[in-house]
Amino acid sequence: MADFKLIGKNFGPPDLEAKITGRAKYAEDFRAEGMLFAKLLVSPMPHCRVTRIDASDALAMPGVEAILTADDLPEGRGAPNDERALTMEPLYEGEPILAVAAVDETTAADAIDRIGIGLEPLPFVIDPLDSLRPGGPDARVDGNISMRVEDQTVLESRKWSQEVWAAAGEDGLPMGEPTREWSIGDIDAGFAEADVIIEENVFHQSQTHHPLEPRSCMAYWRGRKLHIHVSTQSTARTVAPVARGVGIDPSDVVVVGEYCGGGFGSKISGTVNMPIPALLARKTGRPVMLRVTRDEENYFGRARPGFQSWIKIGMRRDGRVTAIDMYIVQDNGPYGSQGDHNTAATMAHLTYQPENMRFRGITIFTNTPPRGAQRGPGGVQEVAMMAPLMDKACRELGIDRVDHLRANLPGHNATMGPAQTQLSSCFVREALELGAERFEWARKSAMSGRREGTKVTGIGVAASPYTAGSFGFDGLAVLRPDGKLYIHQGIGNLGTHSIADTGKAAAECIDISWDQCEIIWGDTSRHLPWSSVQAGSQTTHAHTRANWAAGLDLKRKLQQIAAMDLGGSPAEYEVTGGRVVHASDRARTMSFNRAASRAIELGGIFDGHELPEDLNDMTVASATALVGQGLMGVSRDNFERGGRLQSWVVGFARVEVDIETGMVDIIEYVGATDCGTVLNPRSLRAQVLGGSIQGFGVARSQKWVYDPQWGVPFTKGFHMAKPPTILDVPLDMDVVAVDEPDPFNPVGCKGIGEPPMGAGAGAIAGAIEDALGGVGFNRTPITTDMIMAALEDQPQPFRGLTAHI
């Protein structure tokens, strides 16, 4: 492994001070002269048609400036299941119908109170299975599923026959014709080979993302240019969706979003509400702020798709998984079409490497909030569902669970899914061993079932992979005559520190000290390069590559300038310690300050006058704006690619279940990770533990409850939805990393944001069931009441696959 000066070292977050002191400005902290506030009228019904809007009284109120309805929006992209900012046919309770702008929020809200509105209720469905029954309701008037037919999205109403339902019995998953399926090997042969077969119906709850910062935004116009302050995960990539939502050219959009109070996949790029203040600002000629409330955040702030599934696993006596058969009915909400179910199956295949596997799935529209990617989409559901089932098989065969993982987890030449896709690298077995050692698996697993007083110990382990990188983006950094390196980052700043951590690749390349580096981020008027979305754990890999490319470009140009001025060939010069130095004649040296000045004098490729041809247009525009400011390092990431990137976390957990109260204490947790080279140990720790804690919520507490009669949710506030708090977290948590470089990243890095969540969820769910002697809940979250019922041999007060309880 290369000897890095910055990569792999601990750094504090660059925005720590701003956040702690409150100096950090989030979207809703901005104020502009004459600014109006917008409030939304959202649907009170799960599905209805707006038959009448009478805003005359509201608009006559002093201070009320404008109303915005769906009629004011530009045309959508045309797919029937596309979502727009406002609608005349709300498809879930809480979907925005109109917005009012007024001098303050109180006035805007009072104005909405005075709007006469006619709503005609339409049939609705909350539980996906209800929609598949003969004669069951569809969430949309145009159907309950979407299909791709000749590159077009078409919707249809799909019902399963009485026979399918009868075959499923009372509590089983009916398995009619799927819309997606694949298989590997021979599933029947796989089960024939098995010594134990586990077959269960498993439910995984939908879950709201719950970022602390709601997706508030403020917009104003300068001529034809829209300036919009937003909460986004990915700065550069938010431009195009905003432009599309407002109906203008992307070059006329300036996105400002320096900080993002959490996204977890719900704010990947443009959010659906962003056009509202922009269009109201255009209508009124004044800046408009839309502060999104917690309720609204729960409505249109996205959620993880829930699964109603049937899973069958075959396992040999030696712990090897011989076959996996999965059927997943996915709760999609009313818009788009999520792929979590397919990803879940792929992740199951990657994790257990069965020679025989079949996946079947169908995605059903429901009148519940729109779904989106949530940290480890599909992966989290897979681990939370599968880990406890694997535990059950191990229990039946008397196999140690770590031995079982040893027998199945992929080696270095792993492939995944039906296409047998190659991975760039895979060190999960090493992670397993490292974690088992740190957790003291042998000693701890012997504590399983041990009772002290009323508390019983449970031990869990779960392996969780997820995608960890992409490639082909641009790096842009300018070494200015002040001797500082200005690293332009088009990725976002949602608390992962990647704006700084990935910038270190450029700095590392030219061996400049970190305090001589400035990060330029969070404002597209500050000339940002084309970047990956800050999602899917892509950034670490993609932008260490892109910034390394920019760094190499800088280094090459520094050597060229030195050779030009000091003689010799560029290759004879080293770039080190903030200078360019001749390798054998140390007196022939040039400071970065001098080199930057020379670059401006030289022009051409050196200061950005001439740019590489393969750059993205956005990078070209940004680089062109920076011409003549110093020595420009700008390059597309053209490094070698070698298969799909996957990172891993193996989670180990110890819990204590109080058998008199059903309450669970998480005592200890270790996350062992394969994320390639560790980029910043502190950031890694934050990611692995933070993600795992989010997974604790999946396993333990995070609820999503609907009243089925009215189709409206209750779990909107944090105290009702119950994501874990910091006081639910054990003090004894640790992270260990394999720290083996990925061969297809210049600094060896892979992303790590996604996999911890599944690891946390699977390990805790498994540990709780372990404490209870193998009681299978086949459902998450496993709440106190469910544990209490299990301890008392009471039936659970709901059917096995019932959604939203």
Add this chain to the structure above:
Amino acid sequence: MAIIRDMMAAFELFQPASIDETVDLLGRFDDGWVLAGGLDSFEWFKMRHRRPRVVIDVSGVEELKGIRDSDGGLEIGAMTTLTEIVTNETIRQRFGVLSTAAYAVATPQIRNQGTIGGNISQDTRCWYYRGGWPCYRDGGNICYADTPTSMNREHCIFGASRCVAVNPSDTAPALIALDAKIVVRSGGSERVFDAEDFFIGPSTDITRMTVLKPGDLVTAVRIPAEWADSAFYFEKARDRQSWDFPLVNVATAIKTSGGTIQDIRLAVNAVAPYPMRLTRVEDQLRGQPINEDVALAAGEMAIQGAHLLRQNAYKVPLLRNLVKRAIRDAEVQ
């Protein structure tokens, strides 16, 4: 007309500096809303379902704050924060059940803001009712929480009368166990209620959780010396370790002599629309030794007559076990 939620409507705010001023304001405005820590009130205001014209913020009334000695016991001002109750040395040492209960409330931040007066006066958390649904408690003619499809895991197993909501206070059962008195000022007169009589059920008045009526002000909670230094127990079962209302909680104060229960007060909450003192169980326990069997019998007795809803059967064994623990594991702090 359109309905907007999650946005506070405007109101006129008064910030009196004394109890008399507060009472005077309450007399002047018949819909005056007393604002203590705001943790219950603001949620109502944001729902826009409660829209008082006048809000009287009593956080500036110094007379309502602080913990004072009183006849060997304590008088706790209604605006004393839960954090102060948690950290007060006298309460910790002599009336530990109250500090344990206060510590179980919500989160450190909420305890810094929430007050004892507010905690005992808080409204139920039934999500149908809090959602502004026109239920019995809201003056309507239906309970949405007890239908064949209701989501009622958190709802009551005792004391239902049309309404099946529960009282969510953690401090209430501790105050009942300590035989605390609640001091209420209405107009010029002062009334003192036993803690257990302060709370009322839906059979009496379905729209109120306590005896408080518009114009009333809780000024103090008095803890008599009687139960100081008893053996205490408080426990709260919940889904999360913090920021969670009780699924069931229990509080006891026990006077023992040579391992025998001489006297006991036992109260539970979140199982009925009001905190329940289990007098029958208390009677049964007087004179009994403290052991597992006696404790279990007490638990069994506590659940007699429970009436189950669709999703709350687990509350029965949970209550039984918590009562059992409250006897078995009570100790002098």
Add this chain to the structure above:
Amino acid sequence: MDFFQYDSNPWGQEILVRISWDLLWAALIFGVLFVGGHLVMRKLWFPAHGATAEKAAAEVSPVVDDPGTPVAETGVASDAAPASVKRHSLGSRLFHWTMSAAMFVLLITAFFPLLGIQFPWLTIHWVAGLILIASILFHIVHATFVMDLKAVWIGPGDARDMWRRFWRSIGREGSEPALPGKYPLENKLYHHAVAVAGFGVMITGVLMMFRIDTPLFARDPYMFGEQTWGWVYVVHGLSAVGLVALIITHVYFAILPEKRWLTWSMIHGRISREKYAEHHDPERWAARD
């Protein structure tokens, strides 16, 4: 004054909840006005009536001690009638007082809390409701198979006679009304009004028990749609406030001096031969012992 109370359902749609309790006040005011008006009318239009009535009341005496002469079989003239005539059987009287006790309990439990007197009323209310229903069921069976149903049948001459009685009662001249059978039309109408209101509260009351938790039915507030439920509550409320007005007038008449012989008969079961002769047509109501 509002007639109905509305609210917004969880979807924000307006729904009918119940009658406005303003109507309770309306019923009370109606009752008081009726009683007051009647008293005034008695004094103004028929001043002699009061004195006569008081005199008549003074003559009333318990008749139970006077079993009287043997009973004529059927259709006998008044002079052949026994000294006292059985007007209400023991069953009828038990029914009447059970029903009225239940009714009072129902009205008290229903309306006192609304007037600010709070107590746990619900269980008492529905138990009293069940007693009321049981008593009414008894009454229906009893009336059908034992009593003379025709006594409360409204006949062709009833209206004419009632009008004549009223005409004369306000001091005008007119034809002499014919004597009624067991009940004059006013009584029959009153009975039927009470029956309608009673059936109104009882039928809706039973349905409403599906909205509360009782040991009798599985609670199912969604058994009907919300508008149907709204009307159930409205009918219950209207019938109940109607009963308030009816009962006020009933009690008023029961305590009027000239009617006390009737009131007594609901306790002892009998009326005197004189009253029988004076107020009833033996052709239409044969005296029995």
